[in-house]
């Protein structure tokens with residue numbers, strides 16, 4: 052069995068390669084070529100473990116992700132949220148590879164947002180706003196930079212110290228780019244000026260006011276993944292002319308911001324379309340530079356397995 056570490060994932064597989072893998076994953080899912088059983092939860096005395104399987108018949112790819120949440124682990128120098136992705140040999144059922152799951156999750160979560168941004172944001176978009184500067188944020192920023200020539204990125208977080216450190220780190224990590232990274236002094240002004248907004252927070256309330264959005268903005272809601280979480284304001288969901296999601300089964304079960312807009316009668320599930328369905332149609336994603344567009348993701352084992360499979364195959368070739 053091949054072991055692929057976090058460092059190997061970070062250094063040897065690019066964001067652009069991951070975006071292409073996510074594109075294939077969402078297309079396969081939309082064409083019903085994927086089997087994604089519901090995730091299973093095991094509850095232990097000190098934590099819980101989620102098992103997330105997926106099998107894609109067409110490409111002969113299958114496997115599962117295991118993510119655990121054991122808060123007391125950090126007292127013992129262990130990760131509080133350990134994760135691994137296992138790939139199976141679909142001919143024999145033998146384990147083919149184990150990939151470090153935290154690095155893989157950050158990569159595929161950034162990549163699926165990059166895919167949506169590439170499809171939906173205005174081609175000439177040059178300004179972005181990132182809300183949330185936690186563990187996922189750097190890959191989210193990298194994905195936006197991979198698909199648009201951004202001149203300026205404003206960054207906002209409730210935790211100002213964390214936000215400041217994040218901006219300083221961006222200036223180091225992306226020192227070769229000509230992008231200017233700034234802390235947003237005024238959230239309202241940052242929202243009004245942004246052509247692309249990505250929210251990646253743990254918030255339970257809307258992270259900005261939907262009235263502030265300028266025409267033509269593309270919004271990615273990445274953080275909210277339980278019914279009690281809220282990141283996207285209902286007004287932003289209402290104003291969007293194109294509303295895309297990663298998977299219907301995930302978003303309509305888990306995404307609190309979308310569920311609350313549906314409960315209020317502002318939108319109906321039929322007002323949303325899976326991004327993979329649009330990719331299959333090869334249709335225009337937006338119809339004018341004035342439309343507000345939206346992508347909501349809660350993640351899926353399909354993204355994990357297809358990205359893991361691409362990384363594994365690249366390692367076999369090298």
Ligand SMILES: NC(=O)c1ccc[n+]([C@@H]2O[C@H](COP(=O)([O-])OP(=O)(O)OC[C@H]3O[C@@H](n4cnc5c(N)ncnc54)[C@H](O)[C@@H]3O)[C@@H](O)[C@H]2O)c1
Nearest residue numbers: 160183185186187208209210251252253254274348349350
């Ligand atoms: N869509 C997916 O596939 C996917 C994948 C992985 C993680 N996630 C989710 O993304 C979210 C972020 O993950 P993370 O690891 O970066 O979390 P984290 O806890 O490391 O960071 C979250 C950040 O959000 C900030 N924040 C909270 N509320 C805010 C608000 N109202 N406005 C501005 N900032 C606010 C916090 O201060 C913190 O810095 C989590 O909810 C996580 O579960 C989604």
